[in-house]
Amino acid sequence: MKTARIPATSQEFPIGKIVCLARNYAEHARELGNETPAAPVLFMKPASAVIGDGDTVRIPPYSQECHYEVELAVLIGRECRAVSAENAMECVAGYGTAIDMTLRDVQNSLKAKGLPWEIAKGFDTACPLSDFVPASAVPDPHNLHLRLSVNGALRQDGCSSDMINRVPRIIAHISAIFTLQPGDVILTGTPAGVGQVVAGDVMEADIEGVARLHIHIQ
Numbered sequence: 001m002k003t004a005r006i007p008a009t010s011q012e013f014p015i016g017k018i019v020c021l022a023r024n025y026a027e028h029a030r031e032l033g034n035e036t037p038a039a040p041v042l043f044m045k046p047a048s049a050v051i052g053d054g055d056t057v058r059i060p061p062y063s064q065e066c067h068y069e070v071e072l073a074v075l076i077g078r079e080c081r082a083v084s085a086e087n088a089m090e091c092v093a094g095y096g097t098a099i100d101m102t103l104r105d106v107q108n109s110l111k112a113k114g115l116p117w118e119i120a121k122g123f124d125t126a127c128p129l130s131d132f133v134p135a136s137a138v139p140d141p142h143n144l145h146l147r148l149s150v151n152g153a154l155r156q157d158g159c160s161s162d163m164i165n166r167v168p169r170i171i172a173h174i175s176a177i178f179t180l181q182p183g184d185v186i187l188t189g190t191p192a193g194v195g196q197v198v199a200g201d202v203m204e205a206d207i208e209g210v211a212r213l214h215i216h217i218q
Contacts, residue, residue: 002050006094006132013183018045024189049127056216057125063103069190070148070205073098081179088171094132097211101126130211145208158191
C-alpha cells in the first residue's frame with residue numbers, strides 16, 4: 001500500500017484518492033489552447049500511480065508523447081464533507097511536490113473522440129510524489145516557487161500565487177462532490193512550460209520550502 005509521510009511529525013497515511021485539477025493556471029491553459037474554466041476541472045489518479053523520490057517513470061508503449069507537470073500537492077489529514085472555504089484549511093495535514101505525468105498524445109486523441117482520458121493520467125508511475133512537510137511549515141501555500149528541470153535545463157518556473165482556484169476553494173469544491181478522507185491527496189495544477197520527456201531523461205522538480213523530487217524516465 002502506498003503511503004504519504006510527514007517525516008517531521010512521524011505521521012503516515014495510506015494514500016487514498018488522488019484528485020487533480022486541470023487548467024488551474026491561466027498560462028498553462030493558454031499554452032494547450034484551452035479556455036480558462038469558470039469552475040475547477042477535476043480528474044483522478046489511482047494510488048497505484050504513485051512513485052517516490054529517486055524512482056523511475058516508465059512510459060507505456062501505447063504513447064509516444066509523455067509530458068511533465070510540476071504541481072503543489074495537498075495532503076488531507078481529516079475527513080471533510082461539504083466543508084466551507086473558510087474552514088477548509090483545517091483539513092490540510094501537509095504539502096508536497098508532485099509531477100503529474102501525462103500521455104499528451106493519448107489524452108488529445110481521447111478528448112477528440114469525447115472519451116474519458118484517465119489512461120493518459122493514471123498509468124503506473126504517473127504520479128511522482130515527495131514526502132510532505134507539515135501544513136504549519138508553509139505559512140502561505142499561495143506564495144510558493146515551483147520549478148522543474150529536465151537534464152539540468154529549466155523548463156517550468158512559476159508561482160502558486162498564479163492559481164486560478166486557491167486551496168480553500170479547491171477543498172470546498174471537491175468535498176461538496178465527495179468526502180475527502182485522511183490520506184487523500186490533491187494536485188493543484190501546473191504553471192506554464194510543460195513539455196515532453198523521453199527515455200533516459202532526468203527530471204528535477206522543486207517547490208521552495210516544501211520538497212524536491214529527482215525522477216528518471218524510462
